[in-house]
Structures are given as C-alpha cells and as structure tokens.
Amino acid sequence: MTAYADLPLIEQAIRTFAALILVTSFALLAQSRVVAAIQVFAWQGFLLAALTALVAWNSGLTHLYISAALTLALKALFIPWLLIRQARRLGILRDLDAVIRPGLTLMAAGALVIFCYNVVVPVREFTQVVTRDAIAVSLALVMIALLMLITRRKAITQVVAFMSLENGLFFAAVTATQGMPMVVELGIAFDVLIAAVIFGVFFFHIRDSIESLDVDQLSRLREIND
Amino acid sequence: MVNHLNLIAWLAALLQTALFVAMAPLFTIWVKRIKCTLQNRLPPPWSQPYRDFRRLFAKEVLLARTASPVFRIAPYIVCGTTIMAASIIPFVWVNIPFAVMADAIVLVGTLALGRFFLALAGMDVGTSFGGMGSSREMTFAALAEPAMLIVVFALAMLSSSTNLSTIIGFVLDQPLALRPSLLFGLLALILVGIVETGRIPVDNPATHLELTMIHEAMILEYTGRHLALMELAAQLKLTIYAVLTANLFLPWGISRSLDAAALGVSFVALTAKLAVLGALLAVGETLVAKMRLFRVPTFLAVAFTLALIGMLSFIMLEGR
Amino acid sequence: MPPTPALCLYLAIGFALASSVVSFAADRFPVLLRVGSFALLGASSIAALAACILTLTGNLPFTGELPLGLPWLHWQLRLDALAAFFLGIIGMVTLAVSFFGPGYVRSYTHGHSSLGILGVMTGLFIAGMQLVVVAADAFAFMVAWELMSVASYFLVAFEHEEAANRRAAFLYLLMAQIGAMLILLSFGVLAGFAGDFTFAAMGNTNLTPIWAATAFGLGLLGFGMKAGIVPLHAWLPEAHPAAPSHISALMSGVMLKVAVYGFIRLVFDLLGHPHWSWGVIVLAVGSVTSVYGVLYALVQHDLKRLLAYHSVENIGIIYIGLGLALIFFSAGQTTFGVLGLIAALYHTLNHALFKSLLFLGAGAIVQHGHERDLEHMGGLIHRMPWTAFFFLIGCLSISALPPFNGFVSEWLTFQTALQATTLESGVLRAVIPISAAVLALSGALAATCFVKVYGVAFLGQARTRRVRHAREASAGMVLAQGLLATLCLLFGVFPTNTVGFLSKITLDLTGYGVSAATSQGWLWLTPIAPEVASYSAPLILLGVLTALGAWACVYFFTRRRRRTQPVPRRDPWDCGFGPLSSRMQYSASAFAMPIRHIFRPAWRIHEEKIREMDPQLATRPVQLRYLIHADDLSWQFFYVPVERFVQSAARQVGRIQTGHLRHYLAYSFFTLIVLLWLIT
Structure with missing residues (x-):
C-alpha cells in the first residue's frame, strides 16, 4: 500500500497523533490509580491540542489555532490541575479505583475499536475529507470512554472518563468537519470548564452526604430495595 | 529464490553470522559498562566477556547426580538454535540467502525450540530452583508470543511478506513515512524483547537472589563449557532482539549489496544504532526497579495492546 | 495382477473384521488376541495405507457398491482423494497400535475384563472408521458411524469395574448419539432437496440459503460433538483416560479425525458455496476451543486426561484452519482458501501422529510405571530411555517447534491468516490476526504444558517407589512409538512433498490446488510465493543436527580424558541445608501455578x-x-x-402418565381419531 507513504507528511502526522490519542484512551481505561488517570487524561488533552494545531496548519483555518490553544489551556493544563487539586484536598489522590478484570476490559476495548470501524466503514464511503478514517477513531474514543464510565466506581475517575468522552467528540469535530463554528466551540469549551468546576463542587457534596466517593453507593434510584 | 546457489553469497552470510556471534558479547559489555558508569561503579574492561568464556571453556565440567542426557545436550541445542536464529536475521547485509530458509515466524519458532530445551534443562536436575525458573520462563514466554505475533503481522501486512529481508527491503524502498503501526510495533517489540531476554524490570540478569530470578535459576547447575554456551546463548539473544529492533524499524544504512564500501557504511550504521539502543537499555535498567513477578502479565498486556493498536491503526488509518 | 485401490480397500476392511472375528476366541486363548488379532489389524492397516497411496498417486477415484443396506439403495462406496487421505491416517495409527497392542494387553490377561470384547470391539471400531470415510451415501455413512460409536463405547467401558469408567462411557454414548442425531438431521435436509441419499446427488443440489445454513449448523454441532469442540467436548476428557491406552491413541488420534472428515465432506463437498459467516463461526469456535483446551490441559495432572484436553486444543487449531478456508472461499480467494484447507488437513495428519505417539507413551508409563498421575512420576528417562526419547519427539511436535511436523501446519495456518489483507471487509482483516494471535498463545501454552509434562514425568528424580523401579517397555511397544516418532520427524522435514500430496486432495475436492507451494523444489516450502514467505525444514534440521554434532564431537574428543577421570557427579545446590529429596522438586501443580494465577477466571x-x-x-x-x-x-x-x-x-x-387405565385408553382413543382424521 504505497498510497499511505505518498501522503504529505503533515497528514501522516495527523494520523499518527490520532493513533496516539487512541493509545491514551486505552491507557486511561487500564489505569487504576486516580492520579495516574488524571495524568493520562492531561496527555490526551495535550495530544488533542497538538492534533488540532496540525489540522489547522494543514487546512489553513485560523480559528482552529484558537481551538488548539483553548484545548491546551483547558484540557491539558487547567482541568487536570483542578482535578488533581481537588483529589488532593479530598485525600484520594493516591487511591486505587481498581479495574474489574483488566484483561477482559482491554479486550473489550479492542473489540469496540473493531466494531466502531465496522460501523464507520459505510459512512466513510461518501465522506470526502482526507481525515475521514479518523471518524472511526473518534467513535472508538467515545465508546471506550463510555466503557470506562461503566467499569469505574469512583466519582472522580468517572469524571475523567466523561471528560475523555468529550475529547472524543471534539476529535470528531476537528477531524471530520474541520472544526465547528467558533461560537459553538467557545461555548463548548466553557461548558466543559464549568462542568469541571461544578463536578468539583459535587465531589464535596457527595462526600459530605455519603462519606465516600464510591458511586456504587448512589443506588437510591432503584425502585425495589432488598 | 534469491540465487541460492551463489556460493559467495552463502559464504558472506556465514561470515556475517560469525560476526553477529562475535559481537554479541561486545553489546552485552557495552550495556554493562554504561550501567556501571551511570551507577558510579568501576566498569569492567571491554574484554571481560571474552575472558569469561576462555575461563569457562577451560574449566572442568561438573554434573549433578540426577542429571540426565537432556542436561548435557541442552546447552548445545540452546546455543545452536540461537546461532541459527542469528543467521536468519540480516545483520549488515539485507539479501542474505539464509533469510529464505526461515521467515519471521520460523525465527520465533527457532527461539522457542531453544527455550523448550532451556526449560527442560532447568527441570532436569530436580531442584526447586530449576523448576521455578522453567515455570516462570515458559509462562512469560507464552504470554509474550501473541504480542510478538501481532508485531510480525503488522509488519507482514505492511510489506505483504514475512521474510525478514523482504520486510527490510520494503521499509527501505518506502519514502520516509510516519506510520503509527510501525511506531507501536517498535514499542511492542521492545517490551517483548525485554521479557524474552530477561532484562530489568522483568528479570535481573545480575542477581542470584533465588526468589526473584528466572533465567539464572534455570542455569544454576551448569558449569564449565556448558555454562559458557548458555551464557553465550543469552548474550546472543539480547543482541538478536536489539538487531531486530534496529534493522526492522530503523533499517537505514544497511547494505543491499555485497559491496565493500556499502558494507562498511552498514557496519558503522548498525554499530551506532546498537550503541544507542544499548545505552537506552542501560538507562532504562538504571531508572526502573524490577517489578513484582505477577506484574509481568500486565507489562505484557501493555505490549499486546500496543501491538494490537498498531495493527488496528494500520487497518484503520493507513488503509487505501 | 497389480493391487488396485479397490482391492486394498476391501482387504483393509476385511482384515479388520477378521481381527474382530478371531478375537471371539480370545477369552479362552489369550495368545490369539496378542498374535492373531493384532497381526490382522496390522495387515488391515497396511492394506489401508496401500489403498491411500495408490489412490493418491493414481488419479481415478474408485466407486463401488456393497450388496448391503436398503433394497433400493445398496451401500455406495467411494474412495476419492479425501477419503484416501483419512484412510491413510487410520492406517498409520492402526499400524503403530498393532505393534503396541500385543505388549500392552499383556497387563490385562490377569484382570477381570474380557479380552475377547477388547479384540472384537477394536476390530469393529477400526472397520467402522474405515467404512465411514469411504461411505458415499448418507445411509451407509450413518451405519458405519454408529458402528464406530458403539464399538468405541464398549472400549471406553472396557474396565467397567470402576464406576468412573462406566459413567464416562455412558456420557460418551449419550453425546455420540445426540451428535449422530444432529448429523442425521443435517443429511436429512440435504436429502430432502436432493431426493436421494447418495452424496453425489446431495452435492449437486442447490439449497436455499436458509436450509444450507441449517444443514451447516446441524453438521457443525453434530460433527463437533464427536470432534470435541468447546463446549461439546465434555465427554472427551472423561472417555480418553478410561479407555486402554492404545484405544485412547486410536480414539484421539483417529476417531476425532473421522469427525473432522465428516465436517469437511459436508461443508466443502456437499453444501456448495459457503457463506462468509460460516467461516467466522468456525474460526471463532476454533479459537475458543484451542485456548480452552490448552488452559484446561495445563491444570491437569492425570497424564491421559491432560492429553485428552490437548486433543481439544488441536481440534481447535484444525477448525481455525477450516474457518480461514471457508472465509477465503466465500470471498472468492480460492488460492488462500485452499491453503487454509491444506493447513487444516496437515494438522489433522500431524495431530493423529503425535497424539497417538503421546498416548502410546503414556500407555507405556502406565503399564511399567503403574502411574497415571504426574505428581507421582519423575526420573523416568533413566528407567525408560527409549520411551523417553520418543515421548520427547512427541512433545516437541505437539508444541509446534521446528523442525517437527506440528510446526509446519501451524506455520501454514499463520501464513493463511496473513493473507487477510486481501479481504474486502475491514472487520475480517482485523479479526483474523487476532485469532492468529490466539493460535500463537495456545501454541506457546502447549509448549509450557509439555515442558511441565516432560520435566515432571521424565526428568528429575522418581517421586514414588514404583516409578523408581519402572522398566523399559517391550520391544513392540517401543517400536510402535519409534514408528510414529519417525513419521513426526519426516512429515516435519519434508513439508513440501506432503503439501504436494495434500494439494491433490484439495484439487479433487474443490477444484483448486496450490502450485506455488511446491514450485521451488523439495527444499523450500513457499505457500504463496518465494518472496512472501519461505521455510526450509531440512536446513533447520541441518542446523539442529550441527548443534548435536558439536556435542557429539566434544563427547568424542573428551572420551579419553573421561576414561581416566570421569565427569565428576556432585549433589545439586541445596542452599547448604542438606540433601535434597524428590519431594522438594517442582511439582506439576507448582509448575502451572503462574498460569493458574494469571488466567484465574478460566x-x-x-x-x-x-x-x-x-x-x-x-x-x-x-x-x-x-x-x-x-x-x-x-x-x-x-x-x-x-x-x-x-x-x-x-x-x-x-x-x-397418570397411572389410570382409563386415561391410557383415552389416549389410544384420541390418537385413533386424530389418525383417522388425518388420512381422510
């Protein structure tokens, strides 16, 4: 397949970064320590910012540079810093949120990637954007983040998973449609920021009311109590 | 076949293998010297491994009372298969006739044959140490196999061949491309290599602390020339993985003809690549502590996941 | 008159039946079983081998008819290349068994079990298997199949004094019957469309996709039940240890292969163009089966049970090859489909050889070491050197190590899987390498398991008194193992010639062969093209022999020094705590402990x-x-x-069933009314 080697270097770089982001997603899924998970999340944000900048350079769209800068500032620096600060104040920075059956979870993630690829194949037939393959990756990112949401118990790791899900969506926006309109993007960026802050407040409330951040204890919604 | 009746080519390949084997102790001592320097110890002289071999070959062979013929034959087979594996790998010249003898999968199989006998030798004397070493070695080797195979698959899908010469030739022919599949394959191969060659953080080649060792536990009962052969095999195996890493993923500089100048350039390039890899290994071994035994499967799971993502990204991102 | 395939075939079946008849008198004259019955089996196996070779070297499939069966449908026989190949497998293993048997049954002469039954049923069992592979109509096939199943039931139940054996035999019979029923239904679907029971007619029908899938599913389950795919394998680890060892060798080495034969005949011959999902199903089943089998083998310490689980694993490997073949055939990539089929057939042959070898070795240990439990063995290499040597070859073969035969078939399977890049579907391109990784894992775990088996049973020190005093097996038993071990090596070292023969079978069966594989001469196996992949087993063997030669040279040159001062023997390192005892060795359970820890949920x-x-x-x-x-x-x-x-x-x-007479009469009454209503 010589076609790939003939692509311009910048597009190869974009794909490589897409793959690297996928790796961080797997790493996030397998990470059982809270602080490590937040760090991996920061790396994911950083890679996403770099990818956005590359796409911006490739397409020449200046507003993507702003997105890249925002991503770097918020997802790679500010939110991880905020999460780590809160985790430290809650005293759970070094806590373990053990992954249930890590081997099986990773295998499931691998299967999800293949599944997403299968889902996207018909779509990409008529998408003429050069970075169309990345849609499969973005869907996989979202799916893996969802998998992480259902396999974790601690509220803080779930927030990390949620943020990583948002990363997946952002990835799709950048690679498939060359970014959303600036207003929308700014809006989302601030939404995420506010969400992070609100989550932070919630952590304290949850802990105050049930004296733990284990979301398995939040099962009051169940109709039948045994 | 690549003119497999060409006598000069075969001779050159044999010479290359001899060079490979001769350089294996050098690579080991290079890693050791860097480690010593990093750890503020006085490094052993460059000739140390060769002197060790001379001493061991001169020494008398002792056998355990319970040892069977398997114990005596194993060193020869272990060393022989490792040399055979080395002969398959392009070292300074790509189109070696030996490469058609066996492809990447056979290479893995050949190394597995050596490991089988190594593990049997560990079991032979009937001490707990030997059994322990064999059990651990076989377990981790079994877990490393799928990761290794996926790396081979990613390379083979790329170049549509499992022949090592063809793969290297393909990578050389390509314009320089940034391929995620190769990147992750490289990382996975390094992790697998660390497990297979028993380096820190999986096994510590310098320790004789019974409860933590793997490779040394199996060869604990060996003496004299038997021990020398086993040591040579271990050093050669480390070099094999280093050369594989260097030549498969960063083959630039390797000679494609039997031209003296090109071979010289190739040799210098390979030496430089090995020097860098060895230095990286030494730095890594100095920075990282040996991990708990049952963390090794996690380590290998990382290798497998990386290899898998490499393969998947080849299919998804580098497709037509 | 030169022997024809037909003559050889009839001779083979005839000798097997004669061996069965002769054995009727074996209860009175045990020597008859040892001399007459096994000699006839040997004759039968040689005839079967001759039939195989004559058919594969000639080019006419033989078609015949036996005046048995239904009045309007006499038993159709057809000896084509595929049937000949399986007949050859039966012949090879039976030949080894006929050498092994006389020595082995000696231990039964003083037991309570009837030697007559053993001989009669062995003959019928082998005749049944031979008939299955040459049967050319569903009716004859089912009769032969049942003959094989029922005869082997009696063999499993041979040592029926033990309740466990009776239970194993019953479980086996039950599952064999359910399997036979499913096969019958599958043939029923085909016959319904063909209007005839002959395979020739069945192969020419055009089934609707739904019915083809139904027949495929029924066949997969029915033949899978006999072959032992997970989760239909439960009878296998029970029945194989219960039967006498030479019967285990036949059951594991050959009978499972007959089930594989049935599956190949059904899917590749009778059903027509496969759907891609069949391939995926077979591939998935094979992958799961291979890992499941090897993981369970690892935790066993009963030698024969362990080998039985390895049969499950190897059936999985065969099914992986078949699954790949189906996927490629359905995608129209016939070259690679044929390659997958050849890999599967090759592994079928290999597994027959090394698994029988290992079962015969286990039999020798059971007879002379009186132990089946690995934890009680140890150091047998000193007591039984020949058995130890041949068993080692079996271990190397089953662990898929070059230059032995197991490696070649796994290598071919890998090469087939590598061609996944040519497929259109991205999912298949991603899934097939993963299943190949599973194959690699199970191969490596098998090596782990056989290091355990060999290290614990043959190396180290004897763990019990009886094992310490074990004797070498009799000459015939050693010869049988030597024969199979030689075949293991030969089929490993000359893969090109073997693939050439296998290619004839696929050419006969599917219309395609692989010409590229053998195009470079006997030294090089190049399944697709020389620059894609090549393997030269003779040169690898040469390398190993060079290593052994180096050892021999050192041994030779130091002989003079050894005479004056023999190699000093010392106690092994005991940490300074005093002498080591045999109880301090690593046991089989200890060896598998890391695996047990890592794969806990399995x-x-x-x-x-x-x-x-x-x-x-x-x-x-x-x-x-x-x-x-x-x-x-x-x-x-x-x-x-x-x-x-x-x-x-x-x-x-x-x-x-209420128990009231009136109710039963009412049932009869209503049945009568319904029947009358139906015929009006």
Whole structure:
C-alpha cells in the first residue's frame, strides 16, 4: 500500500497523533490509580491540542489555532490541575479505583475499536475529507470512554472518563468537519470548564452526604430495595 | 529464490553470522559498562566477556547426580538454535540467502525450540530452583508470543511478506513515512524483547537472589563449557532482539549489496544504532526497579495492546 | 495382477473384521488376541495405507457398491482423494497400535475384563472408521458411524469395574448419539432437496440459503460433538483416560479425525458455496476451543486426561484452519482458501501422529510405571530411555517447534491468516490476526504444558517407589512409538512433498490446488510465493543436527580424558541445608501455578489443604497434603442448565402418565381419531 507513504507528511502526522490519542484512551481505561488517570487524561488533552494545531496548519483555518490553544489551556493544563487539586484536598489522590478484570476490559476495548470501524466503514464511503478514517477513531474514543464510565466506581475517575468522552467528540469535530463554528466551540469549551468546576463542587457534596466517593453507593434510584 | 546457489553469497552470510556471534558479547559489555558508569561503579574492561568464556571453556565440567542426557545436550541445542536464529536475521547485509530458509515466524519458532530445551534443562536436575525458573520462563514466554505475533503481522501486512529481508527491503524502498503501526510495533517489540531476554524490570540478569530470578535459576547447575554456551546463548539473544529492533524499524544504512564500501557504511550504521539502543537499555535498567513477578502479565498486556493498536491503526488509518 | 485401490480397500476392511472375528476366541486363548488379532489389524492397516497411496498417486477415484443396506439403495462406496487421505491416517495409527497392542494387553490377561470384547470391539471400531470415510451415501455413512460409536463405547467401558469408567462411557454414548442425531438431521435436509441419499446427488443440489445454513449448523454441532469442540467436548476428557491406552491413541488420534472428515465432506463437498459467516463461526469456535483446551490441559495432572484436553486444543487449531478456508472461499480467494484447507488437513495428519505417539507413551508409563498421575512420576528417562526419547519427539511436535511436523501446519495456518489483507471487509482483516494471535498463545501454552509434562514425568528424580523401579517397555511397544516418532520427524522435514500430496486432495475436492507451494523444489516450502514467505525444514534440521554434532564431537574428543577421570557427579545446590529429596522438586501443580494465577477466571479451582497434626505436639504438623482439582466450567454453564431443562421438560411430559387405565385408553382413543382424521 504505497498510497499511505505518498501522503504529505503533515497528514501522516495527523494520523499518527490520532493513533496516539487512541493509545491514551486505552491507557486511561487500564489505569487504576486516580492520579495516574488524571495524568493520562492531561496527555490526551495535550495530544488533542497538538492534533488540532496540525489540522489547522494543514487546512489553513485560523480559528482552529484558537481551538488548539483553548484545548491546551483547558484540557491539558487547567482541568487536570483542578482535578488533581481537588483529589488532593479530598485525600484520594493516591487511591486505587481498581479495574474489574483488566484483561477482559482491554479486550473489550479492542473489540469496540473493531466494531466502531465496522460501523464507520459505510459512512466513510461518501465522506470526502482526507481525515475521514479518523471518524472511526473518534467513535472508538467515545465508546471506550463510555466503557470506562461503566467499569469505574469512583466519582472522580468517572469524571475523567466523561471528560475523555468529550475529547472524543471534539476529535470528531476537528477531524471530520474541520472544526465547528467558533461560537459553538467557545461555548463548548466553557461548558466543559464549568462542568469541571461544578463536578468539583459535587465531589464535596457527595462526600459530605455519603462519606465516600464510591458511586456504587448512589443506588437510591432503584425502585425495589432488598 | 534469491540465487541460492551463489556460493559467495552463502559464504558472506556465514561470515556475517560469525560476526553477529562475535559481537554479541561486545553489546552485552557495552550495556554493562554504561550501567556501571551511570551507577558510579568501576566498569569492567571491554574484554571481560571474552575472558569469561576462555575461563569457562577451560574449566572442568561438573554434573549433578540426577542429571540426565537432556542436561548435557541442552546447552548445545540452546546455543545452536540461537546461532541459527542469528543467521536468519540480516545483520549488515539485507539479501542474505539464509533469510529464505526461515521467515519471521520460523525465527520465533527457532527461539522457542531453544527455550523448550532451556526449560527442560532447568527441570532436569530436580531442584526447586530449576523448576521455578522453567515455570516462570515458559509462562512469560507464552504470554509474550501473541504480542510478538501481532508485531510480525503488522509488519507482514505492511510489506505483504514475512521474510525478514523482504520486510527490510520494503521499509527501505518506502519514502520516509510516519506510520503509527510501525511506531507501536517498535514499542511492542521492545517490551517483548525485554521479557524474552530477561532484562530489568522483568528479570535481573545480575542477581542470584533465588526468589526473584528466572533465567539464572534455570542455569544454576551448569558449569564449565556448558555454562559458557548458555551464557553465550543469552548474550546472543539480547543482541538478536536489539538487531531486530534496529534493522526492522530503523533499517537505514544497511547494505543491499555485497559491496565493500556499502558494507562498511552498514557496519558503522548498525554499530551506532546498537550503541544507542544499548545505552537506552542501560538507562532504562538504571531508572526502573524490577517489578513484582505477577506484574509481568500486565507489562505484557501493555505490549499486546500496543501491538494490537498498531495493527488496528494500520487497518484503520493507513488503509487505501 | 497389480493391487488396485479397490482391492486394498476391501482387504483393509476385511482384515479388520477378521481381527474382530478371531478375537471371539480370545477369552479362552489369550495368545490369539496378542498374535492373531493384532497381526490382522496390522495387515488391515497396511492394506489401508496401500489403498491411500495408490489412490493418491493414481488419479481415478474408485466407486463401488456393497450388496448391503436398503433394497433400493445398496451401500455406495467411494474412495476419492479425501477419503484416501483419512484412510491413510487410520492406517498409520492402526499400524503403530498393532505393534503396541500385543505388549500392552499383556497387563490385562490377569484382570477381570474380557479380552475377547477388547479384540472384537477394536476390530469393529477400526472397520467402522474405515467404512465411514469411504461411505458415499448418507445411509451407509450413518451405519458405519454408529458402528464406530458403539464399538468405541464398549472400549471406553472396557474396565467397567470402576464406576468412573462406566459413567464416562455412558456420557460418551449419550453425546455420540445426540451428535449422530444432529448429523442425521443435517443429511436429512440435504436429502430432502436432493431426493436421494447418495452424496453425489446431495452435492449437486442447490439449497436455499436458509436450509444450507441449517444443514451447516446441524453438521457443525453434530460433527463437533464427536470432534470435541468447546463446549461439546465434555465427554472427551472423561472417555480418553478410561479407555486402554492404545484405544485412547486410536480414539484421539483417529476417531476425532473421522469427525473432522465428516465436517469437511459436508461443508466443502456437499453444501456448495459457503457463506462468509460460516467461516467466522468456525474460526471463532476454533479459537475458543484451542485456548480452552490448552488452559484446561495445563491444570491437569492425570497424564491421559491432560492429553485428552490437548486433543481439544488441536481440534481447535484444525477448525481455525477450516474457518480461514471457508472465509477465503466465500470471498472468492480460492488460492488462500485452499491453503487454509491444506493447513487444516496437515494438522489433522500431524495431530493423529503425535497424539497417538503421546498416548502410546503414556500407555507405556502406565503399564511399567503403574502411574497415571504426574505428581507421582519423575526420573523416568533413566528407567525408560527409549520411551523417553520418543515421548520427547512427541512433545516437541505437539508444541509446534521446528523442525517437527506440528510446526509446519501451524506455520501454514499463520501464513493463511496473513493473507487477510486481501479481504474486502475491514472487520475480517482485523479479526483474523487476532485469532492468529490466539493460535500463537495456545501454541506457546502447549509448549509450557509439555515442558511441565516432560520435566515432571521424565526428568528429575522418581517421586514414588514404583516409578523408581519402572522398566523399559517391550520391544513392540517401543517400536510402535519409534514408528510414529519417525513419521513426526519426516512429515516435519519434508513439508513440501506432503503439501504436494495434500494439494491433490484439495484439487479433487474443490477444484483448486496450490502450485506455488511446491514450485521451488523439495527444499523450500513457499505457500504463496518465494518472496512472501519461505521455510526450509531440512536446513533447520541441518542446523539442529550441527548443534548435536558439536556435542557429539566434544563427547568424542573428551572420551579419553573421561576414561581416566570421569565427569565428576556432585549433589545439586541445596542452599547448604542438606540433601535434597524428590519431594522438594517442582511439582506439576507448582509448575502451572503462574498460569493458574494469571488466567484465574478460566477455571473453578478446588484447593484442599489437609494438615495432620502430631497428637503429642499440637503445633507440629506430621503430614501435609495439598489437593487441587479444576472443574470444567462448561459443566456449570452449559451441561447443568441443559440437564435441568431436560429434567423439567421430562417432568412436564411425565404428567400424562397418570397411572389410570382409563386415561391410557383415552389416549389410544384420541390418537385413533386424530389418525383417522388425518388420512381422510
């Protein structure tokens, strides 16, 4: 397949970064320590910012540079810093949120990637954007983040998973449609920021009311109590 | 076949293998010297491994009372298969006739044959140490196999061949491309290599602390020339993985003809690549502590996941 | 008159039946079994081999008819290349068994079991298998199949004094019958469309996709039940240890292959163009089966049970090859489809050879070491050097190590899987390498398992007194193992010639062969093209021989020094705590412990630690015992629910048995009315 080697270097770089982001997603899924998970999340944000900048350079769209800068500032620096600060104040920075059956979870993630690829194949037939393959990756990112949401118990790791899900969506926006309109993007960026802050407040409330951040204890919604 | 009746080519390949084997102790001592320097110890002289071999070959062979013929034959087979594996790998010249003898999968199989006998030798004397070493070695080797195979698959899908010469030739022919599949394959191969060659953080080649060792536990009962052969095999195996890493993923500089100048350039390039890899290994071994035994499967799971993502990204991102 | 394939075939079946007849008198004259019966089996196997070779070297498939069976449909026989190949497998293993048997049955002459039954049923069993592979109509096929199943039931139940053996035999019979029923239904679907029971007619029908899938599903389950795919394998680890070892060799080495034959005949010959999903299903089943089998083998310490689980694993590997073949055929990539089929056939042959070899070796150990439990063996290499040598070859072959035969077939399977890049579907391109990784894992785990087997049984020190005094097996038994070991090596070293023969079979069966594989001469196996992949087994063997030669040279040149001063023998390193005993060796359970730890959820492990305390001093243990047993999860998740369902269904049906005479009369009355209504 010589076609790939003939692509311009910048597009190869974009794909490589897409793959690297996928790796961080797997790493996030397998990470059982809270602080490590937040760090991996920061790396994911950083890679996403770099990818956005590359796409911006490739397409020449200046507003993507702003997105890249925002991503770097918020997802790679500010939110991880905020999460780590809160985790430290809650005293759970070094806590373990053990992954249930890590081997099986990773295998499931691998299967999800293949599944997403299968889902996207018909779509990409008529998408003429050069970075169309990345849609499969973005869907996989979202799916893996969802998998992480259902396999974790601690509220803080779930927030990390949620943020990583948002990363997946952002990835799709950048690679498939060359970014959303600036207003929308700014809006989302601030939404995420506010969400992070609100989550932070919630952590304290949850802990105050049930004296733990284990979301398995939040099962009051169940109709039948045994 | 690549003119497999060409006598000069075969001779050159044999010479290359001899060079490979001769350089294996050098690579080991290079890693050791860097480690010593990093750890503020006085490094052993460059000739140390060769002197060790001379001493061991001169020494008398002792056998355990319970040892069977398997114990005596194993060193020869272990060393022989490792040399055979080395002969398959392009070292300074790509189109070696030996490469058609066996492809990447056979290479893995050949190394597995050596490991089988190594593990049997560990079991032979009937001490707990030997059994322990064999059990651990076989377990981790079994877990490393799928990761290794996926790396081979990613390379083979790329170049549509499992022949090592063809793969290297393909990578050389390509314009320089940034391929995620190769990147992750490289990382996975390094992790697998660390497990297979028993380096820190999986096994510590310098320790004789019974409860933590793997490779040394199996060869604990060996003496004299038997021990020398086993040591040579271990050093050669480390070099094999280093050369594989260097030549498969960063083959630039390797000679494609039997031209003296090109071979010289190739040799210098390979030496430089090995020097860098060895230095990286030494730095890594100095920075990282040996991990708990049952963390090794996690380590290998990382290798497998990386290899898998490499393969998947080849299919998804580098497709037509 | 030169022998024709037909003559050889009839001779083979005839000799097998004669061996069965001769054995009727074996209860009175045990020597008859040892001399007459096994000699006839040997003759039968040679005839079968001759038929195989004549058919594969000639080019005419032989078609015949036996005046048996239904009045309007006499038994059709057809000896084509595929049938000849399987006949050859039967012949090779039977030949080894006929050497092995006379020595082995000696241990039964003083037992309670009837030697007559053993001989009669062995003959019928082999005749049945030979008939299955040459049967050319569904009716003859089913009769031969049942002959094979029922005869082997009696062989499993041979040592029926033990309740466990009776239970194993019953389980085997039950599953064999369910399997036969499913096969019958599958043939029924085909015959319904063809209007005829002959395979020739069945192969020419055009089934609707739904019915083709139905026939495929029924066949997969029916033949899978006999072959032992997970989760239909439960009878296998029970029945194989129960039967006498030479029968285990036949059952594991050959009978499972007959089931594979049936599956190949059904899918590649009778069903027509496959759907891609069949390939994926077979591939998935094969992958799961291979890993499941090897994981369970690893935790066993009964040698024969362990080997039985390895049969499950190897059937998985064969099915992986078949699955790949189906995927490529359905995608129209016939070259690679044929390659997958050849890999599967090659592995079928290999597994027959090395598994029989290992079972015969296990038989020799059982007879002369009186042990089946690995934890009680040790150091047998000193007592039984020949058995140890041949067993080592078996271990190397089954662990897929070059230059032995197991490696070639796995390598071919890998090469087929590598061609996944040519497929259109991205998902298949991603899934096939993963299944190849599973194959690699199971191959490496098999190597781990056989290091355990060999290291614990043959190396180290004897763990019990009986094993310490074991004797070498008799000449015939060693010869049988030597024969199979030689074949293992030959088929490993000359893969190109073998693939050339196998290519004829696929050419006959599917219309395609692989010409590229053998195009470079006997030294090079190049399945697709020389620059894609090549393997030269003779050169690898040369390398190994060079290493051995180096050893021999050193041995030769130091002989003079050894004479004056022999190699000093010392105690092994004991950490300075005094002499080591055989109890301090690594045991089989200990060896597999890391694997047990890593793959924990795969089994349900029962551990039991028994500690007997000193009556005088309550804190000092006198004796410590550690028992470990792994339950097959398929029982918990498959068989027990099925059994519960059948029980409750039976209870529901049982309600109509009220016990009142009037009710039974009412049933007859209503049945009569319904029947009368139906015919009007």
